[in-house]
Amino acid sequence: SSGINAEYGGEKQQISLKMEQKSTVSKIKIQFQGGFSARQCDIKDTESGEILCTIHPADSNVVQEFPVTMETDSLSLCFTQLTDFYGRLIVYSLELFGERYKRLDYY
Numbered sequence: 001s002s003g004i005n006a007e008y009g010g011e012k013q014q015i016s017l018k019m020e021q022k023s024t025v026s027k028i029k030i031q032f033q034g035g036f037s038a039r040q041c042d043i044k045d046t047e048s049g050e051i052l053c054t055i056h057p058a059d060s061n062v063v064q065e066f067p068v069t070m071e072t073d074s075l076s077l078c079f080t081q082l083t084d085f086y087g088r089l090i091v092y093s094l095e096l097f098g099e100r101y102k103r104l105d106y107y
Contacts (some may be wrong), residue, residue: 013038013079013089016046017096022073027065027097033090034061038079046074059083063093 028043037059042051052070079089 011080011082011087013082013087014076015079015091015094016074016076018046018074019072021100022071023096023098023100025068025070025072025075025096025098027067028055029063029065029093029095029097030057031063031092031094032057032059032061033092034059036084036088036090037082038089039081039083040079042078042080043068043070044076044078045070045072046076061092 032038037057039056039059041055041057043053043055044051052072052075053068055066055068057064057066077094082089
């Protein structure tokens with residue numbers, strides 16, 4: 001089953017997502033509360049720790065879209081450069097868009 005886990009810690013915040021199967025992610029939409037966002041987000045493969053891409057959100061409460069290209073079944077959004085003095089991060093919505101990974105068998 002799918003799962004979400006959040007980790008908190010002063011200078012960075014992390015949200016981890018586990019999908020039911022390997023998927024191709026092509027777009028991420030995220031909305032913060034203005035003043036409680038991050039200026040940088042490394043998107044990592046949770047299993048390997050490899051950084052798949054880095055996005056740079058604005059400190060705004062509008063929904064922001066980021067085109068990405070990655071294949072994974074688990075990822076972590078590692079937010080740094082937090083805009084709140086106390087390191088708080090408020091995410092109102094987070095959406096991933098893409099397709100489930102299609103395995104092709106050749107005979």
